[in-house]
Amino acid sequence: MAESMFLLWGSGSTPSWRIMITLEEKKLQGYKQKLLSFEKEEHKSKEVLEINPRGQLPAFKHGDNIINESFGACLYLENQFKSQGNKLIPDNPAEQALMYQRMMEGLSLYEKLKLVAFYDFFVPEGERHDSALKRNKDNLVTELQLWERYLENVAADRYLAGGFSLADVVVFPSLACSFAYGLSAERYPKVAKYYNLLKDRPSIKATWPPKWFLIEQKSESLKDI
Amino acid sequence: MAESMFLLWGSGSTPSWRIMITLEEKKLQGYKQKLLSFEKEEHKSKEVLEINPRGQLPAFKHGDNIINESFGACLYLENQFKSQGNKLIPDNPAEQALMYQRMMEGLSLYEKLKLVAFYDFFVPEGERHDSALKRNKDNLVTELQLWERYLENVAADRYLAGGFSLADVVVFPSLACSFAYGLSAERYPKVAKYYNLLKDRPSIKATWPPKWFLIEQKSESLKDI
Structure with a gap:
């Protein structure tokens, strides 16, 4: 099965990482893959555009x-390979509702994270405002405080929505990215506990990004959040 | 079943509309619901915050x-009521892949639409830039041109991913919103054809927003896109 799969990915791209974790969890190792460079603009290459007209990885x-x-890829892989590897969408209606809720809230976390960690990358110099960056930071703090509450009862076998699920697959990379960019474990102890619980999980360890997207900003942009 | 459901919604909120269309398609009419007012800040009321700590509808x-x-709600409802009403996730792997792909791309359309239609609402006066609004408009044009291509072969019984599916449920409200805010049917003929094909579908007609989110901007903000 895995041989008919092909992934073009970028190191430090959390969306790429989500698919790679899912492929590991579903025992789909052995897929064809190629690491491309954002710095060299390889995500805008013909090879990518033929598969992804958005020119994204x-x-x-x-x-x-x-x-x-x-x-979409995570949902598709779980649905196509339901009985292979780990089950990533729970059957129990209450856990399933929570799984879909937290999974989709993961988008809000990811968007708010990007607007702080990569503010200078997304906003041209003449359009930057301290007031905007401050508001983005306040929004990220509010968002992270929500996740602190969600993760209040995290335990070694209970993750975001019961057992390990697609909610964890999509949310974990954003939190790992946050800590890579300097997020304080002291100010977000529940998030840090969850991060430490999952960081050595085989599917996650096997796919850890060799470098982050903008390595020069590492340890800086989130340190005062 | 539907009696145990409760929806707090806002008129013109495309996320609210997506859930309402799904409930119709799954024959879950009769759910409890309440229309709240954004203008009166009712989305920040205790009643909402008890269900949605984000204070959103x-x-x-x-x-x-x-x-x-x-x-998440659309995916949950389809999974919980698979054999009731219309099937909204196709079984065929090729159609299912396309369904998840277009469904999730719907988020990109929605985000780009908001950054133009509601620019003044999201960006405080002192932080607005003509260059930023122009870039947002260019991004929306590029996005809409993509959908023009995707919709090239739309037919009366073939929608975004084969038969009517969750891809249509989430994308249609954004396109309806675009036309309500002045999008040109001449410049986007395929999108307009798709809009006209779906606008009288019973689930959509029954749930059409009585008014749009910011009625005073209607017919204005997208007219030059």
């Missing part, structure tokens, strides 16, 4: 089926 | 299960 194919959107 | 409950994120 990841670009992912299973046979002739293309699913570049990471949330 | 929709706020949705099925029994004790809370799924406020519209994409």
